[in-house]
Amino acid sequence: MASIRFVLKRIALLVPVLFGVATVVFAILHLAPGDPARVIAGQRASAEQLEQVRRELGLHRPLWIQYLSFLGDAAQFDFGQSYSISRGAPVRSVLLDRLPVTLELAILGQLAGIFLGLPLGILSAIRQDSLTDHVTRIGALTGISVPIFWSGPLLILAFATYLDWFPTSGRIDSTLFLPDSWHLLGRELPLTGLVTVDSLLLGNWTAFTSAVHHLFLPALVIGIYSTALISRMMRSSMLEVVRQDYMRTARAKGQGARITVLKHGFRNALIPVVTIIGIQFGTLLGGAVLTETVFGINGMGLTIVTAIGALDYPVVQGTVLTFALLFTLVNLVVDITYGYLDPRIQQ
Amino acid sequence: MSTETRRRGAVDRLRASPFLSKLLSNRLALVGLTIILGMLAIALYARITLDPQALASSRLGTAVPDRAPPGWTGTGPADQYLFGTDSAARDIYERCLYGAWLALQFGTITVGTSTVVGVGLGIVAAYYGDVTDNVVMRTMDVLLAFPPLLLALALVAIFPRELGLWRAVAALTLVYTPRFARVIRGAALTVLEDEYVDATVALGATDPRVLVRHVLPNTLAPITVQSTLNFGLAIIDLAALSFLGFGAQAGTPSWGLMLSRGVDNGLLTGRWWLSFFPGLFLAVTVLGFNLLGDGMRDALDPRMREAID
Numbered sequence: 001m002a003s004i005r006f007v008l009k010r011i012a013l014l015v016p017v018l019f020g021v022a023t024v025v026f027a028i029l030h031l032a033p034g035d036p037a038r039v040i041a042g043q044r045a046s047a048e049q050l051e052q053v054r055r056e057l058g059l060h061r062p063l064w065i066q067y068l069s070f071l072g073d074a075a076q077f078d079f080g081q082s083y084s085i086s087r088g089a090p091v092r093s094v095l096l097d098r099l100p101v102t103l104e105l106a107i108l109g110q111l112a113g114i115f116l117g118l119p120l121g122i123l124s125a126i127r128q129d130s131l132t133d134h135v136t137r138i139g140a141l142t143g144i145s146v147p148i149f150w151s152g153p154l155l156i157l158a159f160a161t162y163l164d165w166f167p168t169s170g171r172i173d174s175t176l177f178l179p180d181s182w183h184l185l186g187r188e189l190p191l192t193g194l195v196t197v198d199s200l201l202l203g204n205w206t207a208f209t210s211a212v213h214h215l216f217l218p219a220l221v222i223g224i225y226s227t228a229l230i231s232r233m234m235r236s237s238m239l240e241v242v243r244q245d246y247m248r249t250a251r252a253k254g255q256g257a258r259i260t261v262l263k264h265g266f267r268n269a270l271i272p273v274v275t276i277i278g279i280q281f282g283t284l285l286g287g288a289v290l291t292e293t294v295f296g297i298n299g300m301g302l303t304i305v306t307a308i309g310a311l312d313y314p315v316v317q318g319t320v321l322t323f324a325l326l327f328t329l330v331n332l333v334v335d336i337t338y339g340y341l342d343p344r345i346q347q
Numbered sequence: 348m349s350t351e352t353r354r355r356g357a358v359d360r361l362r363a364s365p366f367l368s369k370l371l372s373n374r375l376a377l378v379g380l381t382i383i384l385g386m387l388a389i390a391l392y393a394r395i396t397l398d399p400q401a402l403a404s405s406r407l408g409t410a411v412p413d414r415a416p417p418g419w420t421g422t423g424p425a426d427q428y429l430f431g432t433d434s435a436a437r438d439i440y441e442r443c444l445y446g447a448w449l450a451l452q453f454g455t456i457t458v459g460t461s462t463v464v465g466v467g468l469g470i471v472a473a474y475y476g477d478v479t480d481n482v483v484m485r486t487m488d489v490l491l492a493f494p495p496l497l498l499a500l501a502l503v504a505i506f507p508r509e510l511g512l513w514r515a516v517a518a519l520t521l522v523y524t525p526r527f528a529r530v531i532r533g534a535a536l537t538v539l540e541d542e543y544v545d546a547t548v549a550l551g552a553t554d555p556r557v558l559v560r561h562v563l564p565n566t567l568a569p570i571t572v573q574s575t576l577n578f579g580l581a582i583i584d585l586a587a588l589s590f591l592g593f594g595a596q597a598g599t600p601s602w603g604l605m606l607s608r609g610v611d612n613g614l615l616t617g618r619w620w621l622s623f624f625p626g627l628f629l630a631v632t633v634l635g636f637n638l639l640g641d642g643m644r645d646a647l648d649p650r651m652r653e654a655i656d
Contacts, residue, residue: 141641142630142634157613327492
């Protein structure tokens with residue numbers, strides 16, 4: 001089947017990119033100033049102690065051996081142990097702990113963007129130059145110009161500090177604890193780590209409302225940005241499509257305007273928008289980093305910021321690689337979707 | 348041809364250019380241009396009249412510029428201090444004005460450097476093709492595989508802390524260069540298909556001459572649009588790195604750092620002016636670049652032009 005070959009080809013193309021990504025991350029952190037051994041052993045460590053730590057970390061080996069062993073470990077998602085921020089804990093477990101937190105924020109924001117942005121963009125395009133169009137366009141342009149680290153604090157000040165409608169930080173009430181697993185038909189299954197999903201799976205309504213309550217503002221901050229972006233792309237893509245001949249043909253056949261726009265226009269206009277959603281997912285992940293910092297949510301973003309400050313290189317390496325992998329995978333899915341929406345691409 | 352006639356020819360071309368006339372008839376683009384020029388005026392005024400040393404140091408006599416002595420909370424906007432004062436009793440109004448200078452100065456350096464390097468790489472890749480093209484563009488692909496802010500964060504770790512905002516500039520230049528290289532390579536490939544390039548080569552023109560005299564001028568339009576659109580992003584990213592603590596050093600009146608202090612000292616206590624004003628300056632500046640960049644892109648896109656004619 002052609003489409004399976006297309007998918008496999010896309011995946012094969014990823015290998016050199018991911019190899020390059022790992023190389024860049026290795027290079028960056030070996031260029032970084034600061035001695036890992038000193039971070040672990042402390043400022044007052046003696047020369048022998050430092051030497052011993054270096055030996056334990058394998059830093060005494062030639063650079064190319066360190067590089068190869070890094071690649072081998074990274075391929076197995078093993079980044080060693082955290083130097084300082086979760087001292088001694090495997091980086092992998094730190095990452096697995098925090099990844100769902102960031103994913104949940106990014107997904108909620110992206111969903112808000114898709115559900116609000118697509119209709120707004122279509123509306124704006126089919127009523128080109130109307131008041132609706134102008135308001136949407138200027139609103140969207142403002143939306144992408146406002147940095148998350150400004151809209152976040154302003155929303156907190158207005159709705160948490162002054163009005164007290166929402167909590168100022170965190171992602172669930174600190175008195176609530178969710179277990180690690182849940183039961184379905186007598187079997188024990190692991191949880192997702194996404195608080196909104198887990199609380200529903202567990203049927204814990206109190207936890208669910210608390211999670212929604214906590215995540216509303218952070219998701220809104222990301223959602224505003226993503227809505228603005230998607231509505232802009234949808235508008236310009238839709239404007240291009242409505243001028244196509246097949247749209248006129250459909251109308252000439254006597255098809256209603258609404259059906260024409262939704263059936264012929266929407267699907268074709270979606271193609272470039274899907275690509276943009278993929279490319280912008282990287283920016284959205286950056287947005288999640290900033291949002292976590294503003295709202296004090298302990299995800300991958302807050303982790304990398306703390307880790308860089310604390311010279312915790314294994315954690316930095318692991319986090320950056322995970323982010324790059326995530327971004328690359330999203331773009332893989334986007335490429336495949338693109339091939340599905342426009343079969344010509346598969347050729 | 349004398350230089351005089353050549354110059355006149357250039358002016359006529361500019362006047363007749365559908366790009367400029369379209370751009371100038373776009374009201375939103377003009378608003379953007381006005382905002383940028385306004386910010387530029389503010390930046391120059393601040394640079395000439397304000398003393399950065401005084402803006403950075405605490406007025407309360409504390410050793411650490413951004414740390415407030417216990418009990419001090421700063422004051423809200425009032426007659427004397429239009430935007431209020433921060434936790435070190437500094438005038439937020441003056442600091443916001445000086446922030447414009449920092450944002451535009453470092454934004455220009457970031458975008459300028461990545462444009463020059465990216466354009467160079469893109470044109471060389473397109474012209475020489477083959478191995479050169481592959482090596483350059485695959486490297487760019489790898490850099491583009493990172494979420495931008497995350498790559499900047501990882502790169503920032505290489506440079507020593509003392510570099511302050513320069514550290515953020517260096518990291519972001521590496522993040523932005525591939526975007527330019529990719530766009531310019533595409534544009535240059537189109538130009539290289541034109542017959543006059545073959546003709547020039549046949550007449551014995553050297554490689555650098557073909558690239559600088561013929562390919563570069565014909566890719567100027569996409570370069571300019573790309574730079575303008577990325578200017579807004581660069582200003583946000585520079586502020587973001589300062590906000591996260593990897594850019595401007597403590598005390599510097601940069602908008603990003605002021606916002607970070609606003610989050611630390613103002614969120615729970617409701618001192619909104621710490622965040623509101625620097626963020627407003629930042630957002631308005633970025634909006635200016637986005638308005639202008641959008642207008643330029645519309646003026647350039649031939650399909651849009653056809654649709655309107």
